[in-house]
Amino acid sequence: MESDSKMSLLNETPRILIVVGSETDHDVISGATDTLESFSVAYRLTISSAHRTPDRTIQIARNAEKDGFKVIIAAAGWSAGLPGAIAAETILPVIGIPVPSSVLLGMDAMLSMVQMPPGVPVATMAVGKGGAKNAALLALQILAIEFTELKTRLLEYKKTLAQKVIKTSEKLEYNYSPGKQVPKS
Numbered sequence: 001m002e003s004d005s006k007m008s009l010l011n012e013t014p015r016i017l018i019v020v021g022s023e024t025d026h027d028v029i030s031g032a033t034d035t036l037e038s039f040s041v042a043y044r045l046t047i048s049s050a051h052r053t054p055d056r057t058i059q060i061a062r063n064a065e066k067d068g069f070k071v072i073i074a075a076a077g078w079s080a081g082l083p084g085a086i087a088a089e090t091i092l093p094v095i096g097i098p099v100p101s102s103v104l105l106g107m108d109a110m111l112s113m114v115q116m117p118p119g120v121p122v123a124t125m126a127v128g129k130g131g132a133k134n135a136a137l138l139a140l141q142i143l144a145i146e147f148t149e150l151k152t153r154l155l156e157y158k159k160t161l162a163q164k165v166i167k168t169s170e171k172l173e174y175n176y177s178p179g180k181q182v183p184k185s
């Protein structure tokens with residue numbers, strides 16, 4: 001079946017490129033890589049710095065589309081030019097993750113990414129590991145436009161998220177009135 005062979009392609013051939021500004025961004029980016037691995041989707045992770053290796057960053061961005069990538073995730077801290085520098089060189093969607101590695105705890109990185117000038121968008125996630133998780137999910141949602149089997153898995157994921165909240169609420173829900181707190185029957 002066409003969708004099966006397309007899906008196995010997604011399992012084997014990286015369509016998502018992850019670029020981190022430094023190996024020290026590893027802990028934050030694990031929020032994205034763990035998520036992609038839980039969906040059995042292949043990715044490539046590489047390190048490049050917009051400021052320390054600007055030429056390498058430009059080459060990675062320029063080659064991304066012909067290397068078969070469909071979406072790029074870029075994570076960096078401090079004055080984080082990485083996602084913007086990549087977005088300047090490609091029309092592939094670029095998702096930015098601000099890393100809280102400086103004394104400003106990622107506010108600096110977030111503003112660098114979210115305040116891109118008109119014409120060069122970067123889809124900026126929340127600061128840190130949670131933002132990294134969302135970056136992976138957004139990348140999967142973009143891929144799901146083409147790879148429909150992924151759409152089924154994402155819908156299933158959303159259902160599981162909702163069920164978890166309802167189950168937890170059923171366990172914890174209680175009534176309070178002054179002097180007493182009783183579980184809701």
Ligand code: AIR
Binds near residue numbers: 049
């Ligand atoms: N960084 C590296 N080159 C440019 C930037 N903005 C970021 C990395 C990391 C932080 O600087 O993404 O979050 C500190 O990097 P390092 O290598 O000094 O630990």
